[in-house]
Amino acid sequence: MKDLLHPISLVVAVLGFLCLLRDLPTRRRDPATTALAAVFLLSGLSFLFSITPMWNYLDRVLGTVNVSVPLAQGCVIMLIACQQVVLTYWGSPPDIARRRARAWLGAGLAVIAGLLVLFALLTPSAPRPIDFTLYYAHDNVYAAYLTLYVTAYTIGEVLLARGCWRLARRSKRTAVRVGLRIVALGAVVTFGYSGVRTGNVIAPAFGISLAGWENFAWTCGDVGAMLTLIGWLVPTITDQAQSIRYRIKQHRSHRGLLPLWLAFYSEAPEIALPIDRIDAAQRRRFRGIGIKLYRRAVEIRDGRFVIREYLDTGVRESSEAHHRTNGLHGNELNAAVTADQILAGIAARAASKRPCSDRLTDFADADRQTSSPMDDIDALLAVARHLPREPARTPHPERASA
Structure with missing residues (x-):
C-alpha cells in the first residue's frame, strides 16, 4: 500500500511546489508563501525517501541501514512546523508572527534532533522498507523514537485542524475558507495514522500485533496528506486562474x-x-x-x-x-x-x-x-x-x- 500511495502523493506535492514556485519571485518577502512552498517541498521529499527503491538506494549510498526513516520523518516534522508558520503569518500581526514562527521552527528542529539521537541508538540489521515499524515494535529504543515522532505528529495535526477551522471562519475570501477547511479535513484523516502508530507503541505490552492495520495507517496518512496539500493549493490556484483570465482579457482587448x-x-x-x-x-x-x-x-x-x-x-x-x-x-x-x-x-x-x-x-x-x-x-x-x-x-x- 505504501509503494502504491506514496508515488501519487509525491506527484501531488511536486505539482503543488511547482505551482507555488511561479509566485515565489514576486512574493519573496512574504514568509507565509516561502513556508508554504517549503511544506510542499518537504512533503515531496518525505514521500520520495519512503518509496522502496529510493529507500534501498539511500541505504547503499549513505551506508546506513534504514536511514530513510529519520530522513522522511524529519521532513514530516519540519513540514508540520512550516504549516504552523503559514497559519501564524496568516492570522497574526507580523511582529507576533515572527516570534511564533521562530518558536515553531525551533521546536521542529528540537524534535528532529531527538529523533536522530534515538535512531542512532538503534541497531538495524537489514533494510525494512515495508514493515520497519512492525519489525522494531518490540525494541524499547524504537518505542521511544516512535513515541516522540507520533506525539509531535499528532499534536501538529490537531493544532493544524483547529487553527485552519478557526482561521477559515475569520477569512473573507471564499477560496481561502474552502482551502483551509480542506486542510483541516486532511489533518483529521491523518488521525487514523496517528492512532495506528500509537497502537504500535502500546500493543507489544499486551502481546498484540497490529500488522493488519498497516494498510489503514498508510491510507489515512497519504490521503490526509494529499487533502492537506490540495487545501493549501486552493487559494493559490484561484489567484493564478484569475491572473490567467485577466491576461487573456488583456490579449483579447489588445487585439480588439x-x-x-x-x-x-x-x-x-x-x-x-x-x-x-x-x-x-x-x-x-x-x-x-x-x-x-x-x-x-x-x-x-x-x-x-x-x-x-x-x-x-x-x-x-x-x-x-x-x-x-x-x-x-x-x-x-x-x-x-x-x-x-x-x-x-x-x-x-x-x-x-x-x-x-x-x-x-x-x-x-x-x-x-x-x-x-x-x-x-x-x-x-x-x-x-x-x-x-x-x-x-x-x-x-x-x-x-x-
Missing part, C-alpha cells in the same frame, strides 16, 4: 483595439509612441501585454485628441438619430455615435475640412465614467466594435505599437 488604433494611425501615424531610443532592458518590459495594452490605449486617446477639432455637431446628431432607430441607447448608443464621429473626423482631417466653431462638438462618450484602467479599455472596445470590420491597412502596425 487594433481596428480603432489603425483608423487613427492611418491618418495620424505620429500617435505611435517611439521606443527605439530606450535601452534593451526597458524594451523587453515593453513586450509585456500589460504595457502593450496600456500603450495602445494611450495612443488611441492621443488619436482622439488629434481629430477632436474636426468633430461636426451635424455628424453627431444624424448618427444619434440613426442608431436610436436601431434600438441603441445608453453607453452602447454613445459608443456607436463616437465610432461614426471618429471616421468622419479622420476624413475631415484628411481633407483639411475643419467645421466652424459654432458647429464643433465633443465625442458622444466623453462623459462616460470609468473607475479603473480596464473600465477605460472597455469603453474604447465598445467604440471599436462599431467600426467597419476591414480597417485601413498599414505596414507593420504592431512594430509601432508593440
